[in-house]
Amino acid sequence: MNFKFVLRIISYILLIEAALMVPSVGIALYQQEWNALYGFCVTYAILFLCVGLLFIITKNYQRGHFFAREGLVTTGLTWIVMSAIGCLPFVFSNEIPHFVDAMFEMVSGFTTTGSSILLNVEEMSYSLLFWRSFSHWVGGMGILVFLLAIVSVGGKNGGFTMHIMRAESPGPASGKIVPKMKDTAKITYSIYAALTVIDVLLLIVIGKMPVFDAVCIAFGTAGTGGFGVKADSMASYSHAAINITTVFMLLFSVNFSVYFLILTGKAKEALKDEEFICFISVVFLAIVGLFATALPFYKQYGDCLRDAAFTVGTIISTTGYATTDYNQWPSMAHTIVLLCMFAGACAGSTGGGFKQVRLVILWKTLRRNVHKFLHPSEVRVIEYNNRPMPESIVNNISSYLIVYVFLIMASTFLISVDGFDFETNFSAVMATVNNIGPGLSLVGPVSNFASFSMFSKIILTFDMLAGRLEIMPILILFSKSTWKRAR
Amino acid sequence: MKIIIAGAGKVGKTLTKELSADGYEITLIDKNPIVLETISNRYDVITYEGNAATVETLEEAGINETDVFIAATSADEVNVLACMTARALNKDVHVIARVRDPEYVSGLLKLSDHFHLSLVINPEREAAIEIASLLKLPEFNKVEHFSKSRAEIAELRIESTSRIKDIRLADLHKRVQAQVLISAILRDGKIILPDGNTVLKENDRLYITGTDQELHALLNNIGVVKKPVGHVLIAGGSRIAYYLAKSLEESGIRSTIIEQDEETCTMLAGLLPKATIIHGDASDHSVLDSEDLEDYDAFVSLTGIDEINMVSSIMARQKKIPTVVTKLGRGRINALTDLLDLGSVISPKDLVSMHIVRYVRAIQNKQGAALTIHRIAEDRVDASEFRVDETTKHLGIPLKDLHIKKNILINSIARGNLFQIPNGDSTLEKGDIIVILSDETTTIHQINDIFED
Numbered sequence: 001m002n003f004k005f006v007l008r009i010i011s012y013i014l015l016i017e018a019a020l021m022v023p024s025v026g027i028a029l030y031q032q033e034w035n036a037l038y039g040f041c042v043t044y045a046i047l048f049l050c051v052g053l054l055f056i057i058t059k060n061y062q063r064g065h066f067f068a069r070e071g072l073v074t075t076g077l078t079w080i081v082m083s084a085i086g087c088l089p090f091v092f093s094n095e096i097p098h099f100v101d102a103m104f105e106m107v108s109g110f111t112t113t114g115s116s117i118l119l120n121v122e123e124m125s126y127s128l129l130f131w132r133s134f135s136h137w138v139g140g141m142g143i144l145v146f147l148l149a150i151v152s153v154g155g156k157n158g159g160f161t162m163h164i165m166r167a168e169s170p171g172p173a174s175g176k177i178v179p180k181m182k183d184t185a186k187i188t189y190s191i192y193a194a195l196t197v198i199d200v201l202l203l204i205v206i207g208k209m210p211v212f213d214a215v216c217i218a219f220g221t222a223g224t225g226g227f228g229v230k231a232d233s234m235a236s237y238s239h240a241a242i243n244i245t246t247v248f249m250l251l252f253s254v255n256f257s258v259y260f261l262i263l264t265g266k267a268k269e270a271l272k273d274e275e276f277i278c279f280i281s282v283v284f285l286a287i288v289g290l291f292a293t294a295l296p297f298y299k300q301y302g303d304c305l306r307d308a309a310f311t312v313g314t315i316i317s318t319t320g321y322a323t324t325d326y327n328q329w330p331s332m333a334h335t336i337v338l339l340c341m342f343a344g345a346c347a348g349s350t351g352g353g354f355k356q357v358r359l360v361i362l363w364k365t366l367r368r369n370v371h372k373f374l375h376p377s378e379v380r381v382i383e384y385n386n387r388p389m390p391e392s393i394v395n396n397i398s399s400y401l402i403v404y405v406f407l408i409m410a411s412t413f414l415i416s417v418d419g420f421d422f423e424t425n426f427s428a429v430m431a432t433v434n435n436i437g438p439g440l441s442l443v444g445p446v447s448n449f450a451s452f453s454m455f456s457k458i459i460l461t462f463d464m465l466a467g468r469l470e471i472m473p474i475l476i477l478f479s480k481s482t483w484k485r486a487r
Numbered sequence: 488m489k490i491i492i493a494g495a496g497k498v499g500k501t502l503t504k505e506l507s508a509d510g511y512e513i514t515l516i517d518k519n520p521i522v523l524e525t526i527s528n529r530y531d532v533i534t535y536e537g538n539a540a541t542v543e544t545l546e547e548a549g550i551n552e553t554d555v556f557i558a559a560t561s562a563d564e565v566n567v568l569a570c571m572t573a574r575a576l577n578k579d580v581h582v583i584a585r586v587r588d589p590e591y592v593s594g595l596l597k598l599s600d601h602f603h604l605s606l607v608i609n610p611e612r613e614a615a616i617e618i619a620s621l622l623k624l625p626e627f628n629k630v631e632h633f634s635k636s637r638a639e640i641a642e643l644r645i646e647s648t649s650r651i652k653d654i655r656l657a658d659l660h661k662r663v664q665a666q667v668l669i670s671a672i673l674r675d676g677k678i679i680l681p682d683g684n685t686v687l688k689e690n691d692r693l694y695i696t697g698t699d700q701e702l703h704a705l706l707n708n709i710g711v712v713k714k715p716v717g718h719v720l721i722a723g724g725s726r727i728a729y730y731l732a733k734s735l736e737e738s739g740i741r742s743t744i745i746e747q748d749e750e751t752c753t754m755l756a757g758l759l760p761k762a763t764i765i766h767g768d769a770s771d772h773s774v775l776d777s778e779d780l781e782d783y784d785a786f787v788s789l790t791g792i793d794e795i796n797m798v799s800s801i802m803a804r805q806k807k808i809p810t811v812v813t814k815l816g817r818g819r820i821n822a823l824t825d826l827l828d829l830g831s832v833i834s835p836k837d838l839v840s841m842h843i844v845r846y847v848r849a850i851q852n853k854q855g856a857a858l859t860i861h862r863i864a865e866d867r868v869d870a871s872e873f874r875v876d877e878t879t880k881h882l883g884i885p886l887k888d889l890h891i892k893k894n895i896l897i898n899s900i901a902r903g904n905l906f907q908i909p910n911g912d913s914t915l916e917k918g919d920i921i922v923i924l925s926d927e928t929t930t931i932h933q934i935n936d937i938f939e940d
Contacts, residue, residue: 067528162528179489179512179533387536390520 004061011054028127036125039093071163076473109135111468114226114320114437133216140223140350142168149185171347196222207241224351226320226437233322246313253317253345275357286312293333315340318352320437322445352435415456433467493539494560501840540569557583581605610835615730625810628831631861633872638899657683665704667697668908716784722769723790745769785810875919887911890939896924
């Protein structure tokens with residue numbers, strides 16, 4: 001294991017995090033929020049101390065030895081360290097005094113979950129609200145991918161950076177869109193940034209939102225996070241703003257390679273993508289289903305359609321904003337919401353969840369295996385986008401489903417010690433593992449996670465990280481063989 | 488610049504490594520997804536699974552935006568077809584085909600304009616040419632020729648009986664009285680860039696720069712002259728063996744080929760009427776003994792299996808055959824091959840890759856590209872030959888006043904017919920041909936890359 005290089009990458013990430021905190025510090029100065037400013041200053045001191053120590057430790061690092069194991073460990077450690085440092089401003093400014101609470105909030109930010117333990121967001125200072133929302137934007141595309149975009153981490157023969165990208169990007173088979181890793185990362189980040197800017201402008205001009213709110217909401221939308229700046233999340237904004245957000249939440253849950261294909265004039269190919277078609281169909285069906293079940297609660301079709309579309313958008317993109325309390329809707333609506341939670345967004349997007357591509361392939365595997373019962377010696381290859389899917393990826397997806405189900409069952413069991421009802425516990429786990437935010441019942445869109453015990457919060461924090469990084473990079477940190485030296 | 492490489496075999500892999508390290512955007516096509524997976528984990532490239540001779544695969548891999556297409560799959564026919572398809576899809580692409588079958592090569596070289604092939608590469612023939620040139624200078628393990636200047640870099644291993652063993656470099660000139668430069672020393676797997684205080688040790692491998700005459704003078708003065716090669720024993724009747732025997736025949740050197748496969752023997756016997764073809768197993772003691780191995784001047788192992796080549800070469804060295812050449816298809820296994828006494832080591836894939844890398848670099852910077860590039864010292868040092876022209880900076884200023892990057896050595900300067908080993912007072916003048924050594928840390932694309940400023 002090449003610890004020195006892993007730690008060196010982490011120290012680079014901390015430097016980037018320091019740079020990312022600068023805008024929040026600016027806001028603290030502008031708004032004269034001295035407590036928040038104090039929090040940031042102490043955090044900077046700790047951060048630079050850590051970086052200094054790491055640089056001394058990793059003085060004579062070597063790049064060569066870097067394989068899947070190093071990639072996974074780098075990613076897992078990076079996300080934990082980054083969250084642990086990122087939550088310090090909340091602790092030192094005394095706005096979220098307890099470290100576990102602050103860590104929950106920050107992990108929720110970076111993993112673009114959007115679950116909150118804050119009882120009233122409107123009491124928070126602007127700078128910390130901004131930092132909270134900005135963390136969604138940073139976490140959405142992945143901070144290591146950002147690092148890959150700005151420096152040549154790998155040096156001359158930098159192929160091993162694939163291991164980092166694979167560990168951080170969601171989806172069963174992440175690949176590059178152009179030969180150079182740096183260019184790939186740059187292109188995805190450019191598309192991401194451009195879409196975000198368009199969203200901000202539309203929210204301000206058409207949605208008539210205040211600039212601060214528009215920027216924060218756009219960050220939450222882009223990263224499919226879900227931290228709002230108002231107590232009622234999105235409900236009090238204009239209808240236009242809500243509709244714009246619905247559209248952008250869905251846009252950000254589409255695989256970014258689709259946009260790259262469209263930009264390079266291959267729109268036809270892009271629209272034929274099986275995952276994209278599946279995603280569109282699921283969204284459409286879910287909206288129709290929710291619209292039909294929620295209709296008795298509305299006087300006007302338009303209002304019902306807007307809320308149904310927004311709810312589907314917010315859940316399936318795993319964002320987690322709310323315009324309405326879907327807890328009030330009938331249980332069929334709850335089921336649709338839970339199914340959307342499970343399905344999630346497309347691979348290669350900023351959204352979380354199980355990912356549409358996995359569902360498509362699982363469905364095909366199921367059909368094949370049923371067929372195989374009738375023709376036991378049949379040989380059939382699973383095709384995806386008119387290409388045979390390697391059997392290894394098919395198997396990986398099946399085993400991912402198993403780990404995923406185990407994680408949800410274990411976590412639901414562990415947090416049930418707090419004594420809440422099953423719907424609350426199960427949906428809380430679903431909402432955190434899939435990086436959505438709100439669940440059902442006591443953790444529904446108008447409530448929050450504050451009532452859970454510290455123990456449960458730690459479990460849910462773990463779930464958020466595991467969900468964002470698709471379990472393995474976090475899980476292997478707890479595996480003995482990761483740290484053992486081969487003798 | 489965008490490059491597509493078709494075929495992730497030995498040559499494809501080496502090319503991927505070299506060219507991606509040079510910073511080009513590489514797309515690699517192969518039929519085997521497992522091979523592609525391992526490569527994309529090691530090098531910064533994008534990969535496509537498929538048959539590179541089909542329109543679909545080439546379009547998907549982006550042939551339209553590609554500058555160079557290199558076909559290096561295992562099948563000659565596929566390579567040529569892939570090149571023609573690529574060329575048909577994109578008129579501006581440079582296409583390079585690897586063709587190995589002697590039956591095709593001569594024809595394709597004639598028709599290469601017709602097929603728009605920019606370069607037809609034949610690893611076996613390149614290897615044969617390289618081996619033939621070694622056999623003509625048997626004292627050295629390896630000799631690198633530079634096309635324009637008269638410089639050569641020769642590799643010399645210091646034997647236990649050598650007269651220059653345990654000598655300080657500063658004292659060397661008095662001893663050998665030849666105008667040569669010890670450019671680099673490979674000792675225990677490490678590169679040493681020597682100065683006057685360096686002491687030569689047994690088993691050091693010296694990389695010596697000089698002209699042909701000066702190198703011969705050196706050999707004469709230190710007494711390691713071998714008698715010219717008259718009869719070569721070749722183990723393995725591969726394509727290289729055919730090309731080699733053919734080329735040796737032209738210089739009047741006789742060859743004997745030992746080949747296991749009877750059909751191949753018959754074929755070779757037909758193609759090479761002057762050579763002796765023996766049907767037998769080259770790794771078998773008794774076969775080599777019955778051919779009186781020790782009577783040959785040189786032994787070349789060219790079977791398809793590296794291990795057999797290594798073993799039979801070691802056997803030949805023990806029989807005190809003065810010149811031994813070993814072909815290693817997988818390339819050197821650096822430190823390991825150094826431990827074994829294999830004589831000169833030849834790796835066709837490395838030769839071909841260097842040839843293509845040189846060609847690609849030349850396309851990239853039409854002006855100021857290296858005339859030749861050689862890899863010496865276990866591929867750890869690049870020796871590149873450049874022409875000094877009016878765009879070169881710092882003309883006419885003594886080298887001692889220039890800021891030249893670390894780990895760069897100006898190895899030789901050729902001005903007209905005058906060849907010199909540079910010292911602090913030497914200058915660069917327009918029209919000079921210079922050879923520059925650089926280690927792994929720096930890639931020199933143009934002459935001006937050697938200056939700090």
